[in-house]
Structures are given as C-alpha cells and as structure tokens.
Amino acid sequence: MTTEQAEPAGPRAVIEGGAVATVDDSGTEFTEGHVVLDGTTIVAVGPGSAPRQSGPVVRIDATGCLLTPGLVNTHHHLYQWATRGYAADADLFGWLTELYPVWAGLDAEITGAAASAGLGQLALSGCTTAADHHYVFPRGGGDVFGAVVAAADRVGPRLHAVRGSMDRGRSRGGLPPDSLVEDLDAALEGTQRAIDAWHDPDPGAQVRVAVGPCSPFSVSTDLLRESAELARRNGVRLHTHLAETADEETRCRAEFGCTPAEFAEQLGWSGPDVWVAHAVHLADAEIARLADSGTGAAHCPSSNARLGAGIAPVRRMLDAGMPTGLGVDGVASNESGGLGEEMRQALLVARAQGGPAALSVREALWLATRGGARCLGRDGELGSLEPGKLADIAVWRMDGLAHAEIRDPVAALVLGRLPRLARLLRGGKTLVDDGRLVTESETEELTAGLVRASEQLRARAATR
Numbered sequence: 001m002t003t004e005q006a007e008p009a010g011p012r013a014v015i016e017g018g019a020v021a022t023v024d025d026s027g028t029e030f031t032e033g034h035v036v037l038d039g040t041t042i043v044a045v046g047p048g049s050a051p052r053q054s055g056p057v058v059r060i061d062a063t064g065c066l067l068t069p070g071l072v073n074t075h076h077h078l079y080q081w082a083t084r085g086y087a088a089d090a091d092l093f094g095w096l097t098e099l100y101p102v103w104a105g106l107d108a109e110i111t112g113a114a115a116s117a118g119l120g121q122l123a124l125s126g127c128t129t130a131a132d133h134h135y136v137f138p139r140g141g142g143d144v145f146g147a148v149v150a151a152a153d154r155v156g157p158r159l160h161a162v163r164g165s166m167d168r169g170r171s172r173g174g175l176p177p178d179s180l181v182e183d184l185d186a187a188l189e190g191t192q193r194a195i196d197a198w199h200d201p202d203p204g205a206q207v208r209v210a211v212g213p214c215s216p217f218s219v220s221t222d223l224l225r226e227s228a229e230l231a232r233r234n235g236v237r238l239h240t241h242l243a244e245t246a247d248e249e250t251r252c253r254a255e256f257g258c259t260p261a262e263f264a265e266q267l268g269w270s271g272p273d274v275w276v277a278h279a280v281h282l283a284d285a286e287i288a289r290l291a292d293s294g295t296g297a298a299h300c301p302s303s304n305a306r307l308g309a310g311i312a313p314v315r316r317m318l319d320a321g322m323p324t325g326l327g328v329d330g331v332a333s334n335e336s337g338g339l340g341e342e343m344r345q346a347l348l349v350a351r352a353q354g355g356p357a358a359l360s361v362r363e364a365l366w367l368a369t370r371g372g373a374r375c376l377g378r379d380g381e382l383g384s385l386e387p388g389k390l391a392d393i394a395v396w397r398m399d400g401l402a403h404a405e406i407r408d409p410v411a412a413l414v415l416g417r418l419p420r421l422a423r424l425l426r427g428g429k430t431l432v433d434d435g436r437l438v439t440e441s442e443t444e445e446l447t448a449g450l451v452r453a454s455e456q457l458r459a460r461a462a463t464r
Helices: 078-083 092-103 108-124 144-155 184-198 221-234 246-256 260-266 284-293 301-306 314-320 341-354 361-375 409-415 442-462
Strands: 012-021 029-038 041-047 058-061 065-069 071-076 127-134 158-165 207-213 238-242 274-278 296-299 324-326 393-397 421-426 429-433
Touching (some): 012 393, 012 409, 065 409, 071 108, 071 324, 078 092, 078 108, 078 442, 092 246, 092 442, 108 144, 108 442, 127 144, 127 421, 144 158, 144 184, 144 207, 238 260, 246 260, 284 314, 296 314, 296 361, 314 324, 324 361, 341 361, 341 409
Parallel strands (some): 127 158, 238 274, 296 324
Antiparallel strands (some): 012 029, 029 041, 065 393, 421 429
16 A cells, blocks of 8 residues: 555545445445545545545555454453463453452552553554443552553543443452452542543543443442443443353352343343343343343453353344444453454354354444444444545454455455454544554564563562
8 A cells, every 4th residue: 555645735635446345324335445534524425436525635555455443342341451371261250350350459550561562552453432340449550540541642542531440349349459448439529530631521632531330240239330331420321240150140140130131231231222241141121121121232242252252133233223342351361462353253253053054243343333333323424435434443453364356345355364454544534554553563562561460460479
C-alpha cells in the first residue's frame, strides 16, 4: 500500500483499490472500492475509484488489501498483561485463587505499562475500540484506573473504561483477598469520580466510562444494586461478568436460590444500557428475556476455552436478536491478546458445537465490528463503513503467501492466519502503518516496559 504523501496536506483522504466489506445493514461489499474520509469522519463509500475530490487530498493505494471497519473489543482486563502464563491448567476459580495474591502487588506504574502493551497488541490485531474492565484496586497502589486511561491516550485506540469494583473478600465468602476489595461507599465514590473525571458522552469520544462491579461471587448484593442506580443517574453503561462457569451457577443457586442471570435481572442488571461478559451458561428462556430487554453479551471464545468454561450459545443469541460482540478477556487467560484472532476462534468453537451453519464468516466479522458497537451503545458511530460514521478503518494486507488466491477476502480474513495490517485508522488518525505501531515503539517502549512491570510484580508476589 502506498501513500502519495506521508501526512495529509488537508483533512480529506481517499483509500481505494482494495476490496471493501462495509458491514452495513445490507452487508454491502465491493470487489474493488473506495472510502473517502474528511477529518475524523467517513463521507463516501462506493465501488471502483473515488470521484474527483476538490482541494488537497491524500490518496492511499489499497491494492491487494481488504478494508473493514476497525474491530471493537467488548471485554478486556488490560492489567493482566503483566501476569500471562500463570495457572496454565486451572479452571476459573483455581486461576483466580492463584492470581489474586499476585494482583495485590499492582500499582499505577505496572498497570500503565501492562495496559500500554495490551493496547498496542490490540491495535496490531485491527482493534480501534476496546472496553477494559478494571476492578482491582490494591491498597497503596495509586491511581491504577487513571493509568489505564493514560495508556489509551498514549497508544491510541478508543477506550470504554469500565470502573469495576469488589467489596466481598474472603472474610465475607468471596474469592478475592480482603486486601483487594473496597467497602461499599469507597467503591461507589471511586466510580463516581471516574465518571466525573473521564466520561465523554459526545459522538467521537476517545474515552467513555462505564460502571462494572466484578461478579456475583466478589460483589455484595447492595453494591450490584446501587452501582446500577449510580450508572443510570449518570447516563453511563453497565457491565459485569455473568454466567461464565457451571460452578458460578451452582454457587448462585445455593446462595440466592436462582441462576446468575435471574439474580442479575432482579437487581436491575438488564436493559439496553447493559452488556455482560461471557454469558456461557444461559437457558433459552434467559436468552429470550435478555434479548427482549436489549442486554448485550461479550463473547470471549479463547478465554472460555483456555479455562474450560464452555462455549457461549452465540447462535441462539444472534437468532434471538441479542446484541453480541467479541472480547479478548484478560490475557492471563488468553495469552494471544489480539481481537482479530477471536473472529476465527468464535467461528471454530461455534461450528465444533453446532455444525457448519452455527456461524458464518460474515457473522464472525459482524460480531467483531457491528455487534461490538451495539454492545457498547455506539452502533450509530462505529462498526461499519458508512457515510457519517467515524473513520475507524482496518486495511488488511491480503496479497501475501498466507492469503493469496483465497478469492473471498472475508473468508481469508476470518479463516486464515490474521493478516498484516497495511493501515489502521482511528478517527482518520494512523495507529498502525505497514504492520508497525506509529504511536509507540513496540520493542523499545511497550515490550521493555512490560518486561520491567512483569518482573516487578513477580518479585512482589514472591515476598508475600
């Protein structure tokens, strides 16, 4: 891919010569097409070469490439980049039991380094928007949530910063150590401060804040209920883990006399402003109720497989009309850390369970783009290549050895090895150029910072 000049002389740019998968409502695709940007916004999409443009324009030759919307990651834990490879053969509860004491050593510096590395890897996998669920606030750790926000500003993808919380430590029957939990008032006050400091409701926002108590086994009933009320007073979205494992359902039935989904619904955790992570163990009736309410789900196929949690019923979710996107989840349970790879993984696990009709290649791309935008309440801004939407665009190199002569470029993207990015744009700004991060040095800054952070966290854990 070539560009006539390194930097635009003006705000308008044309990308042309490649295949285009718009992921619009009609599934419009062009074997060869163009996308025209004006500043941060898409102003035209169509077949063939772009019409003549008035004024200064940068023309980007995308011959041999596939243009898609930038990918949307609906669930992540960026701080976990500092603890990859732990508890490699454990289930969820065993994995958490091993990792919670390690995470007790987190501070703002370690969290910032881990988040920067994670966001860099996400960008290299085609992701332009990421929802990060941060719920670990060690005593004396400083402003770890602010460190995640600063990392997004540094590396470039849009951030949906979910201010998580836990107030139910081991002394109250929860899983995390008491040193990692807040009391009810501190959790609510910290969440309100995060909204006041960083939430931007405007279209095109770089950072939005959501409210995210962690899970029924680490959060009190009062915190779940009052967090939902706080979110709605502030007009922000709600996010939590739900129905991830069979053990969670057994525990919830024993303690509350109902399933996790029923428990969440009783406390106000359903509606068009809610999306949940995992949703693996849902009955048909629960899927129907969640879909009717507009509640969304972040499907995390690699993490769920890594922990042996099961396979989310994505076919049934989609058929019911439930907003469904893809999530990487924390890379301590998905060491790859890329969103692009989750398209293939989602398709494979769905077909392994339900046969070849369980998920198509275009549905996998939809989950990674439009579905994710719906979960985050941004379907009007993100997730497709259409005039009026933000210029978040992935340009995938499809003419190399790994993909050449796969005549359907969407099938090549989803079924094959994840292609190299020729270009990744967020709001018209280049984040990745020819497979390299533009905003940060992958090796000198992100990798070196991650190594230092991981070593420091490991050393702290060894002294506990």
